[in-house]
Amino acid sequence: MEYIADAIKIAIEEFAKLPGIGRKTAQRLVFFLIKRKPEELEALAQAIRSLKDRVRYCSVCYNLTETDPCGICSHPGRDARMICVVEEPNDVVAIEKTHEFKGVYHVLGGALSPLEGIGPDDLRIKELLQRLQGNVEEVIIATNANAEGEATAVYLSKLIKPMGIRITRIAHGVPVGGDLEFTDEVTLARALTGRTEM
Amino acid sequence: MEYIADAIKIAIEEFAKLPGIGRKTAQRLVFFLIKRKPEELEALAQAIRSLKDRVRYCSVCYNLTETDPCGICSHPGRDARMICVVEEPNDVVAIEKTHEFKGVYHVLGGALSPLEGIGPDDLRIKELLQRLQGNVEEVIIATNANAEGEATAVYLSKLIKPMGIRITRIAHGVPVGGDLEFTDEVTLARALTGRTEM
Numbered sequence: 001m002e003y004i005a006d007a008i009k010i011a012i013e014e015f016a017k018l019p020g021i022g023r024k025t026a027q028r029l030v031f032f033l034i035k036r037k038p039e040e041l042e043a044l045a046q047a048i049r050s051l052k053d054r055v056r057y058c059s060v061c062y063n064l065t066e067t068d069p070c071g072i073c074s075h076p077g078r079d080a081r082m083i084c085v086v087e088e089p090n091d092v093v094a095i096e097k098t099h100e101f102k103g104v105y106h107v108l109g110g111a112l113s114p115l116e117g118i119g120p121d122d123l124r125i126k127e128l129l130q131r132l133q134g135n136v137e138e139v140i141i142a143t144n145a146n147a148e149g150e151a152t153a154v155y156l157s158k159l160i161k162p163m164g165i166r167i168t169r170i171a172h173g174v175p176v177g178g179d180l181e182f183t184d185e186v187t188l189a190r191a192l193t194g195r196t197e198m
Numbered sequence: 199m200e201y202i203a204d205a206i207k208i209a210i211e212e213f214a215k216l217p218g219i220g221r222k223t224a225q226r227l228v229f230f231l232i233k234r235k236p237e238e239l240e241a242l243a244q245a246i247r248s249l250k251d252r253v254r255y256c257s258v259c260y261n262l263t264e265t266d267p268c269g270i271c272s273h274p275g276r277d278a279r280m281i282c283v284v285e286e287p288n289d290v291v292a293i294e295k296t297h298e299f300k301g302v303y304h305v306l307g308g309a310l311s312p313l314e315g316i317g318p319d320d321l322r323i324k325e326l327l328q329r330l331q332g333n334v335e336e337v338i339i340a341t342n343a344n345a346e347g348e349a350t351a352v353y354l355s356k357l358i359k360p361m362g363i364r365i366t367r368i369a370h371g372v373p374v375g376g377d378l379e380f381t382d383e384v385t386l387a388r389a390l391t392g393r394t395e396m
Contacts, residue, residue, distance in 0.1 A: 004294075005252070005263050005264045005268075006252075006264055007245070007249055007251075007252040007253050008249065008262060010245045010248065011248065011249055015242070018227050018231075020223065021227075027288060027291065028217065029216050029217070031288045032216060033216075034249050040215075041246050041247065041249060043212055044212045044215075047213075048231060048246070049239060049243045050205040051205055051206065051209055051228065051231055052236045054204075055206060055232060064203050064206060066203045070203075090229045
């Protein structure tokens, strides 16, 4: 491969390590970057570096943050008696975008997965139970709607119910704007089971 | 957006500036990177930085290189009497991958585009004509098969033909493995016009 400069090759390899980015896309990105101004490259390189330098986990909810506790945990308008349990920090972003939830979060850092060797001790479940010693009225389980997320939800509900705290699961059903015809059977079954009064 | 750390927001914005990467993909990439080891982030940041520090244009063919002249121009096995004219450095990569071409290249740095205000003086056409003063037998025009690439090919051919140098254009036609049924009319028309003896 004498026809391609080493620095370019290395950059292509680094980009190709990112999820959903193959060698062709990586090549396109690198050749795009080469045509940019040096300060634009520097901005991207610096932004990547800052992720490790400046971002850490909130000691209360384990969301990613630059301040500890995070902006949500320290916000006076948020109701700390309602905790929404999610798998990952990007789930917090997704829920916050709805502007529907005024409680606080607890980020587990994944979901139970015996196949991948992820057990209860690998998640921040102990830390969640600790938080529940305080004044908490409801725990909303918002783990993903796949096998691992469901298993985690069931596991948590068995732990938390005996503590006398209300525990709920976000609804699963037909997506808004979705066509019944194109909804898979499992989702449709869940939509039927979870039907509500009109 | 108090729910998302500034460093993460900045990184998402920087990634979203890359071509073909929207906000959702940028977010996914950033949350992926946060979970990596610091040295992996550093490797990516450093690779991006190196693009400007180490890579420059070859003074002969204007391909991207770390040595001047580049590996192709300085290679004793390459035939300098045959020059393949391409728009961009990634076109060199594409042609080199075929292992079919043993000549050298000339990278124009784009194609003529009156709409975008790119005229002959914005491309390395002067430099190409300079090279043709030497011992050159054939110029192969391998600009893209779109309007700009075709216009550039025609423009170059008008300049070079009077110099008594053979000038050719790469063939356009049905892609290998392609179905006639799914080939667009323009390509099919070109495939017919460019038919060869069997």
